[in-house]
Amino acid sequence: MSTTATDTTHGADLRRKSSAVVGTEETRNVVDITQLNQEDAALAAQFGYTPVFKRDFGFFATLSFAASISGCFATVTTTFLYPLEAGGAASAVWCWLISGAGCMCIAASVAELVSSYPTSGGLYTCVSRLAPPEWVPSISWITGWLNLVGQICGVASSEYGAAQILLAAVSIGSDGTYKPTASHYVGVQAALCVFHGLVNSLNTKWLAKITTSYIVFHGAVLVTCAIALLACCDNRHNASYVFTDVTSASGWTPIGFSFLFGFLSVSWTMTDYDATAHITEEIDDPARKAPWAIFIAMALTYVLGWLFTIVLAFTMGDPADALASEYGQPVIQIYYNNLGKAGAIFYAVCAFLILNTVCLTAIHSLARTVFAFSRDQLIPGARLWKKVDKRTDTPILAVWFSVFWCAAINLIALGSPETINAIFNVCAIAMDWSYCIPIICKLVYGRFTPGPWYMGKASTFVNCYAVAWTAFVSIIFLFPTLYPVTAENMNYAIVILAAIFVCAGVYWVLGGRKFYVGPIAEAEVVVGVQHEKDDSSVDKTAM
Structure with a gap:
């Protein structure tokens, strides 16, 4: 693995320095990298992290995981409203x-960073x-x-x-006699959150099995639905209407x-590129498999979604x-x-199952994010969440x-069902800027060390387009989609977004800037057992 012995000077030195700043509240683990497999040894040597997860994800499982995040068939079903x-x-x-091309540039840029x-x-x-080291705490805090x-808004939506x-689907089955209300939606989504939490509390191998079978099911549903619609539609529009007719209902x-x-539909579907990054400590050979999974999954979503x-x-x-x-x-x-009543119920249920898999993988990714951020003391209660x-x-x-x-944020719908649409927008804006900030750092500071997955001469252009596109659509996503604008x-x-920045800013001022120094090392890396500390200090979970 090309990254095992590289990039240990700047990164490791920064982490050792950061750990000294944090103090000795917790005794750092001593990790003997000769007792680890190649990927775990690289994790400990390059980043100073103690390996704690099993690497249950092979390439196909990783690709399925990356593809499941978009849930193309289901997410198009829920967001087609916006461009229409x-x-x-x-x-x-x-x-x-158009938007898919911009999203692909973001995905490729993210894949490049994940590889490194x-x-x-x-x-x-x-x-x-x-x-630069002096800017790491503030920039990483914002990112x-x-x-x-x-991610929370993405899972919630x-x-x-x-x-x-x-x-x-229930309403169709009742021939329209049942009319769901906002409280019904909130209750069902809360129950779904709990169910997905229970599944994610199991061993990771179960999720790997679920996502592996998912990609086949998803592909079959999307293809058969497209064929069925084209075969059964008695009054299809012509190509001129489909590609040139612009009729706005927004006002x-x-x-x-x-x-x-209309860009919102694509940006919400083709996002969360880094979900696969958050499981890289559970992937075999992540520097190669993770970026390829991200790029291929997003390319498939782009083409099939279109x-x-x-x-x-x-x-x-x-x-x-409609x-x-x-x-x-x-x-x-x-x-x-x-397709009639039966067909509508069938494909609605298929979309529901697919979106459930999206939620399963998204909560898995979110939980690993919470774990990683807690490991670096980014969020309150870090001692609990990193266990x-x-x-x-x-x-x-x-x-x-x-x-x-994820369940709590959807309580907004009880006060205003329309306001829930803002969660879709926040997801797209916040996620994409959390990607673009590191991309900007890569372009500005010139400290990037390429990994096995690298775009070469095209890298700078793709990175610049990704940032420019994100800036453009972020402005659009802050506008109301209907006019005239009402409460x-x-x-x-x-x-x-303002509330998020205020809360994060207050937390930073009151305490964050005093103890947070950016990603920190939690392990002392040794080669072999010739060190002063007793073997009992070694973190056995890393072996």
Whole structure:
């Protein structure tokens, strides 16, 4: 592994210095790297982290995990509303093509960084290697909190979307007599959060098995649904309508501005690229397998998502009818109109199952993020959240920390069901900027050491485009998607983001800047057993 013996000067020196600053509240583990496999030895030598997880993810399981994060079929089902409302068929089709290219640049840039710095901290850890030492604490603090909040919002919105799809299927089954309310959505999503927390409390090998079978199921559902829609639709639109008709239902003018709101569907579907980074300490040969899994999974999502969106545009009928769906989901209405009651229920349930897998993997990734951030004392209660249960080899308390906040944030819907849309926007903005900050550090400071997965001469251009694209769409995602703007349809993403920055800023001022020094080493690395400390001080969980 090319990173085993490299990059130990700047990174390791910084971590040893950081540990000295933290003090001796906890005795650091002594890790004998001669007793570890190659990947765990690299983790200890390069980053000063004690290996605690089993590497149960091979390449196919890792690829399935990366693909499951997007949940293309299900996430298109829950977000097709945005481009349809913004500009009709053309917005849905072209926003996927344009925004997907920008998302691919972000994904490639993230894959490049993950290859060089494969730890559970993900892009947050990269900052300690890419920024000057004096800037590491403040930059990594911002990056870490953006990433954490973005993931929480991402899981919360996925859980809420799963509840919407499930209750839409129930409504169809009752022939419309059952009308779900906001309290029903909140109750179901909370129950789903608990279920996903229980699964993630099990040994990691179970999740690896689930995601391995998922990719086959997902592909089969997407392909058969596309074929069924095209075969059963009696009134398909022509190509001219699909690719050129722009009809806005948003109320914004000029219509070209309204068209841009369609980017949200793609950015929400093609995000959380670093979820795979957060399980790199559970992947065999992560410096190669993790970045390839990220890139291939996002490329498949890009192509298949675009093609499926085109199919929906051809078969959706009157867009006003889809938008006015009594089931609350335009795509579910399209299924119902073309495939009948049974077909609509079947594919709604398929979307629900797929989105459940998205939530399972996303909570897994979030829990590993909480574990990694706690290891570096980024969040309150770090001593609790970084504990790993010896029976299951999982950070169970970190899992339930994640479950609690993902369920709690959706309580917003009880006060204003429309406000829940802001969670989608916050997810896209916060996650993408948590990626772009390390990318900017890479471009500005020139401290980057390439890993096995590297774009070569194209790297700088791709990185710059990723940052520019994120800046562009972030502005769009802060606008209300409907006009005129009222208290009910206001985009509260800016309020949520402001609250996040205020809370993180206050925490930093009151105590964070005093004890937080960025990613820190928790292990003293030795070669062989010739050291002064007794063997009992070695962390047996690392062996």
